[in-house]
Amino acid sequence: MHRMTSPQARRMRRPVLQAAIDAGAKCVQADPDFFFRADGEPPATWQAQRAEAIGFCHGCPVRAACEELALRDGDGNDRVDDMVRGGRSGYELVALRELQAQRLAAAITADEASDQEWIKLTTLA
Ligand code: SF4
Secondary structure, three states: OOOOOHHHHHHOOHHHHHHHHHHHOHHHHOOHHHHEOOOOOOHHHHHHHHHHHHHHHOOOOOHHHHHHHHHHHOOOOOOOOOEEEOOEEHHHHHHHHHHOHHHHHHHHHHHHHHHHHHHHHHHHO
16 A cells, blocks of 8 residues: 555545545554553553554555544643554644644644535535
């Protein structure tokens, strides 16, 4: 499968990003818990698991699409280190979202406008 780049993912609308993930996610058969810290999991255990999950994601052909959707979805938390998505920890997603706030706001607005167009088209049909 063609490996998507971040610049390509940033230009895509949400349904296209989601379709790419649905078609190419490396984690499709992975245990979803692999990407999340369990309640009460000790920091050292979680740090090892987090590193493994990030490494796993970096071998995923749709990592860029997954990261982009995670950013648009507002995933991550700067107070709780408990997840990995798109090859990024929750902390990293928060930091990237802050750095790219203007671009992401425009992308989210464009996604919403595209949804509205689609609703109008399906109503007409
Ligand atoms: S980047 Fe990671 S979490 Fe996202 S689809 Fe790929 S393997 Fe799954």
